[in-house]
Amino acid sequence: MPDLKITEINEPLSGNFLLDEREGMDAVLDSNGTAFEVSDDELIKAAKLIMTEEGLDVLPASAGAITAVKLLDSRNHTFVAVITGRGHGHL
16 A cells, blocks of 8 residues: 655645545545555646646646546446546646
8 A cells, every 4th residue: 555645736635534644545445446646746747738638727636537547447448537626727
């Protein structure tokens, strides 16, 4: 399991709602879900890509959903990535 650390970039993923960094990962594992470790640099890169390709100013933390979907085995599967706005020029 990765060493989870809340940063200014990934904070919206966990800091607003979780009592500790492990709570979110425990929920994923308990529900047989899947999670990927995405670095702050990768979150920023994904947010910039969404801005360039789609014109959407999204929070880097939510852009990680796009990075994670690319890591999944997409053969015979359809995935939905939920991303949120309010980027307000965070990049």
